[in-house]
Amino acid sequence: MTVELAIDHIGSAGDGVAEKDGKSYYVPFTAPGDWLRASVLEERGNGSVAAIDEIFTPGPDRIDPTCRHFGTCGGCSLQHLTPAFTADWKRQRIIDCLSMAGIDGANVLETLTSPLGSRRRVEFIAAKRKKGVMVGFHLRRSHQIFDVGDCPVIDATLLALVKPLRALLPSLLKRNSEAKIMATVSENGPDLLITAKKELDLETREALAAFTEEQQLARIAWQQSAKEIPEAIAARLPAVVRLNDVPVTLPPGSFLQASKAGETSLAEFAKSALGDAKTITDLFAGVGSFTFPLAAGARVHAVEGDTELVAGLQAAANRAILPVTSETRDLYHRPLLTDELNAYDGLVFDPPRAGAKAQAEEIAKCDIPVVVAISCNPVTFARDVRTLIDGGYQLGDVLPVDQFLFSPHVEMAAVLKRD
Numbered sequence: 001m002t003v004e005l006a007i008d009h010i011g012s013a014g015d016g017v018a019e020k021d022g023k024s025y026y027v028p029f030t031a032p033g034d035w036l037r038a039s040v041l042e043e044r045g046n047g048s049v050a051a052i053d054e055i056f057t058p059g060p061d062r063i064d065p066t067c068r069h070f071g072t073c074g075g076c077s078l079q080h081l082t083p084a085f086t087a088d089w090k091r092q093r094i095i096d097c098l099s100m101a102g103i104d105g106a107n108v109l110e111t112l113t114s115p116l117g118s119r120r121r122v123e124f125i126a127a128k129r130k131k132g133v134m135v136g137f138h139l140r141r142s143h144q145i146f147d148v149g150d151c152p153v154i155d156a157t158l159l160a161l162v163k164p165l166r167a168l169l170p171s172l173l174k175r176n177s178e179a180k181i182m183a184t185v186s187e188n189g190p191d192l193l194i195t196a197k198k199e200l201d202l203e204t205r206e207a208l209a210a211f212t213e214e215q216q217l218a219r220i221a222w223q224q225s226a227k228e229i230p231e232a233i234a235a236r237l238p239a240v241v242r243l244n245d246v247p248v249t250l251p252p253g254s255f256l257q258a259s260k261a262g263e264t265s266l267a268e269f270a271k272s273a274l275g276d277a278k279t280i281t282d283l284f285a286g287v288g289s290f291t292f293p294l295a296a297g298a299r300v301h302a303v304e305g306d307t308e309l310v311a312g313l314q315a316a317a318n319r320a321i322l323p324v325t326s327e328t329r330d331l332y333h334r335p336l337l338t339d340e341l342n343a344y345d346g347l348v349f350d351p352p353r354a355g356a357k358a359q360a361e362e363i364a365k366c367d368i369p370v371v372v373a374i375s376c377n378p379v380t381f382a383r384d385v386r387t388l389i390d391g392g393y394q395l396g397d398v399l400p401v402d403q404f405l406f407s408p409h410v411e412m413a414a415v416l417k418r419d
C-alpha cells in the first residue's frame, strides 16, 4: 500500500513523522516539509513505518547526504538534514524531555557539535563468511554486516585499520563466526579490544603481536565474551589519553567521551559551574574526564563502579601529584548518602543511559550548593533533574553536546544550585 504524506517533524528515533487520517506514519530519511509518496511497511505502536518511494517536493532543511553508505549503514539516520536543523532538533529534544518532566522555561543553550571525523571510539563488527571477512557496521535495522569503505564520522586513523583488519582476521576467526572490535584513539596509537569466541593459540597470539607492530597500535586485547576480563595480547606502548594534560592509561575497552571536542565542552561547562568549589565529588567518574580538569583548582573525590578505571585514574593522579582520592562503589546499589555528600561543596554526576535515580534522590536531600548533571539520555536526565528540583535545587543553564553526528543521540550538561 502506498500513501502520500507531508512530513511534519522528526520523531525521537530520528524518523520523519506525518499524520494522515488520524494515523501516524514514521518515514526514515525524511525532512519536515517533505511532500512524498511512501510504501507502508509495518505497524509501529498506533502508527505505521513507511519507506520513501518518491519525493515530490523536498522540505527546506533537506540536503544531500555526505556519505555513500547513508541509507544502508545502520550508523547514521540524519545526514539528509542541514547541520543547523539537526543542532536545533537535538536541543529541542532536551527541551521536550524536560517539559515532559514538568520543567518548562529552562535556559537550554545552543548545541555544541563535534567536528566531522572526530569520533575517537568506535565498534566495528567483523564477520567471517565464505567469501572472506567483512569489517564494518550493521546494515540498518538488520544483523547483516556490510564492508565499510568511507565514514565521515570516525577518526581517520581508526578508519585506516579496516583494510588491514580484513587481511588479518580470516586466519583468526572461525568460519561463520563474528567478532566485535572496539577501537579507541590513544596518544600511542589505536587501542583495540577484540571480542570473539576463540581460544588463542600461540600462532594467533604471534599474528596479533605482529599486527600491533605493523599498524603501530598501542595495544590489542582479546576477550571471548563481553562478560570476561580482557587479556592484553600485545602492548607496544601504554594506551594513554590526556585529560587536562594528565596522561591516563586506559583499561582495554573502557568508556571514553566519544570525541575530544565533546569531552572538552562538557569539562569546560563543569569547571565554569564549579569554579568556586574547593572540594568536589565526581560520581560515575570513569577514566576521569571531569576529575582531572576539576582537580586543577579543587580537591576531587572520584567515585566509579569499575575497579580497573578507578585504579588507572588514581595512579595517574598520584603520578601528577594531584589532590585526588577515589573509591570503587556501585552507585546504583550504594549511592553516596546525604551525610557523605555534605562533605563537598560541588558535585558532578555522569551516569550511564539508565540515569542515576537512587543517587539523585540522595543528592536532592543534601546541602551541596552547586551540582552539575551530565547525561547521554535526555529522558533519564529530565527525571533526575526533576528529582533535584523537587529537593529545592534551581535549574540553570543546560548545554546540549552532539558527539554522535547524524544519529538521534544527544548529550547534555546542566547546572543546579541551591542557596
Ligand SMILES: C[S@@+](CC[C@H](N)C(=O)[O-])C[C@H]1O[C@@H](n2cnc3c(N)ncnc32)[C@H](O)[C@@H]1O
Pocket (backbone or CB within 6 Å): 255, 256, 257, 283, 284, 285, 286, 287, 288, 289, 290, 303, 304, 305, 306, 309, 329, 330, 331, 332, 333, 350, 351, 352, 376
Ligand atoms: C557515561 S560514563 C561517564 C564516565 C566519565 N564521567 C567520563 O566522562 O569519561 C558512565 C560511567 O559510569 C560507570 N558506572 C556504570 N554503572 C555504575 C554503577 N552502578 N556504579 C558506579 N559507576 C557505574 C561506568 O563504568 C562509566 O565509567
